[in-house]
Amino acid sequence: MLEINDLSIEYPARKGPPNLALENVSLAIEPGEFVVALGASGCGKTTLLNTIAGFIPPTRGEILLDGKPVEGPGYERGVVFQKHALMPWMNVIENVEFGLRLRKVPLHERRRVGMECLRRVGLSDAAQRPVYELSGGMQQRVGVARAIASSPQVMLLDEPLGALDAFTRESIQELLLNLWDDSKGVFFFITHDVEEALFLATRLIVMAPNPGRIVHELHLPFARQYIETRNARATKASGEFIAMRERVLALVHETSSGGTH
Amino acid sequence: MAATETKLLARPGDPPAARAPSPPESARRRRKRALSYGALGQGATWHISLATALVLLASWWLATRLGWIKPLFLPSPRATFDAFIGAITGDTQGGTPLAQHVEISVLRVLAAFGLAVVTAVPVGIAMGTSRIARGIADPLIEFYRPLPPLAYLPLIVIWLGIDESAKITLIFLACFAPLAMASKAGVRSVAIEQINAARSLGATRWQVIRMVVLPAALPEILTGMRIAIGFGWTTLVAAEMVAATAGLGQMVLNASNFLRTDIVIMGIVVIGILAYCFDALMRRLEKALTPWKGRM
Numbered sequence: 001m002l003e004i005n006d007l008s009i010e011y012p013a014r015k016g017p018p019n020l021a022l023e024n025v026s027l028a029i030e031p032g033e034f035v036v037a038l039g040a041s042g043c044g045k046t047t048l049l050n051t052i053a054g055f056i057p058p059t060r061g062e063i064l065l066d067g068k069p070v071e072g073p074g075y076e077r078g079v080v081f082q083k084h085a086l087m088p089w090m091n092v093i094e095n096v097e098f099g100l101r102l103r104k105v106p107l108h109e110r111r112r113v114g115m116e117c118l119r120r121v122g123l124s125d126a127a128q129r130p131v132y133e134l135s136g137g138m139q140q141r142v143g144v145a146r147a148i149a150s151s152p153q154v155m156l157l158d159e160p161l162g163a164l165d166a167f168t169r170e171s172i173q174e175l176l177l178n179l180w181d182d183s184k185g186v187f188f189f190i191t192h193d194v195e196e197a198l199f200l201a202t203r204l205i206v207m208a209p210n211p212g213r214i215v216h217e218l219h220l221p222f223a224r225q226y227i228e229t230r231n232a233r234a235t236k237a238s239g240e241f242i243a244m245r246e247r248v249l250a251l252v253h254e255t256s257s258g259g260t261h
Numbered sequence: 262m263a264a265t266e267t268k269l270l271a272r273p274g275d276p277p278a279a280r281a282p283s284p285p286e287s288a289r290r291r292r293k294r295a296l297s298y299g300a301l302g303q304g305a306t307w308h309i310s311l312a313t314a315l316v317l318l319a320s321w322w323l324a325t326r327l328g329w330i331k332p333l334f335l336p337s338p339r340a341t342f343d344a345f346i347g348a349i350t351g352d353t354q355g356g357t358p359l360a361q362h363v364e365i366s367v368l369r370v371l372a373a374f375g376l377a378v379v380t381a382v383p384v385g386i387a388m389g390t391s392r393i394a395r396g397i398a399d400p401l402i403e404f405y406r407p408l409p410p411l412a413y414l415p416l417i418v419i420w421l422g423i424d425e426s427a428k429i430t431l432i433f434l435a436c437f438a439p440l441a442m443a444s445k446a447g448v449r450s451v452a453i454e455q456i457n458a459a460r461s462l463g464a465t466r467w468q469v470i471r472m473v474v475l476p477a478a479l480p481e482i483l484t485g486m487r488i489a490i491g492f493g494w495t496t497l498v499a500a501e502m503v504a505a506t507a508g509l510g511q512m513v514l515n516a517s518n519f520l521r522t523d524i525v526i527m528g529i530v531v532i533g534i535l536a537y538c539f540d541a542l543m544r545r546l547e548k549a550l551t552p553w554k555g556r557m
Contacts, residue, residue: 053457053461054460054461055457055460055461072460073457073460073461073463074461074463075461075462075463077461078461078462079457079458079461081454081457081458082454083454084452084454084455084557085452085454085455085457085458086455086458086557087455087473087476087477088553088556088557089476089477089479089551089553098459098462098472099462099463102459102462102463102464102468102472103463130552130553131553131557132552132553132556132557143458146458146462150462150463156461
């Protein structure tokens with residue numbers, strides 16, 4: 001279980017009072033939840049993810065994973081970035097097994113795990129290819145495979161589909177739901193795309209800027225619907241989904257228009 | 262309805278040959294068209310460079326042939342070539358054959374360059390990754406970097422004497438600064454996402470430096486190496502000014518004392534060609550070691 005208790009993050013400003021990137025954020029996430037943070041830029045959603053990942057220390061408050069406070073990054077919390085995070089001097093399989101190599105797992109063992117992870121993201125054939133020859137979508141699949149290779153309890157995804165075209169996005173959304181269903185772990189996903197948020201989330205948190213905070217929380221059925229039916233189009237075309245999309249869009253507009261931008 | 266639309270667009274009945282043949286295009290027009298798209302100044306340049314070299318050679322030949330310039334100031338290409346042939350058999354001031362001059366100069370430059378690589382790269386990486394290392398090394402390097410090597414040559418001779426160590430130290434100092442600066446800049450160019458990705462996979466600080474920062478900085482380090490070895494050749498003549506008995510720089514200086522302009526020019530050309538070959542080698546190395554450069 002991942003607990004965020006009264007978390008505040010301040011960035012020092014050049015002059016004047018420090019910028020409050022997050023104010024008193026509290027959130028408890030059970031294993032098996034797919035939490036999506038939705039909000040306009042500047043609402044602190046990436047800051048929240050970076051703090052859970054351990055890249056930023058909390059100014060106030062704490063983050064607990066199974067009761068233990070988070071102090072710095074760790075492989076039980078896998079991170080998938082938007083871009084620029086693969087190592088171009090390694091080929092695909094070497095990137096995927098990089099985390100295992102860091103922990104001195106022997107080659108035959110880590111190669112086996114790496115190939116299994118590549119198979120799960122649908123890239124078995126690309127194992128020996130250099131990453132800089134892959135398309136953006138394939139690169140993100142490699143990034144996902146690298147994160148799941150360490151079998152993390154928590155997957156943190158920072159707008160991983162933000163730079164991809166619509167078709168690639170949809171196929172990776174389905175891939176992520178399948179991986180989530182298999183892992184039974186926590187997925188924490190950031191996006192500013194309402195439809196993507198509705199489709200993936202079992203729990204949607206809507207964030208607002210100045211200061212960054214959670215303003216709405218919704219429990220959604222669509223991810224589980226997809227897992228049962230394996231029909232993404234039908235899920236996204238249902239009247240329920242469309243009605244919810246309008247509702248959430250209204251919420252986002254209402255909460256972000258109060259900000260300075 | 263979707264089916265008819267697809268059919269309309271794809272026209273499976275149309276053979277590809279039925280398309281109107283495009284009019285033949287001259288190579289010049291094709292090139293012109295290609296040049297009007299994409300980045301400025303793209304395309305092959307070797308034939309332009311070759312023409313430039315040929316024009317230069319021809320004007321050199323013409324100027325000497327027609328007697329516009331006295332051979333004392335500019336000997337003819339022929340005389341320079343003869344000086345080259347003569348030097349191979351040892352016809353220089355001092356009687357050392359050219360091969361020996363080349364050998365000793367190449368060894369000096371390579372020794373100093375090798376020393377610079379094994380010291381400047383770690384120093385640059387340390388400067389990029391540690392506040393304390395940067396605080397210590399930055400003012401030192403920034404102070405001596407713009408000094409001309411000739412300015413501190415006397416000091417090095419006083420400290421180290423007149424044997425090989427002084428010459429290699431001088432060339433080493435010329436190579437060190439650009440290589441250290443390039444390594445530092447290389448560390449700065451590493452994407453924060455790459456470092457964070459490694460840390461979230463459990464990398465220690467040392468693992469991040471060795472397995473992420475160093476390879477990510479490699480393109481800039483190799484560029485720094487190219488610049489450094491160029492500086493090495495630039496400094497060679499200065500290094501061989503004091504108490505050298507052999508070496509290309511010494512050969513040129515000595516020839517100038519005897520007004521053997523043909524040997525001076527020949528020596529300059531040899532140094533230029535050698536430096537060019539090393540640069541070409543470094544570029545090959547760059548391509549082989551960092552194939553991802555500019556593609557990620």
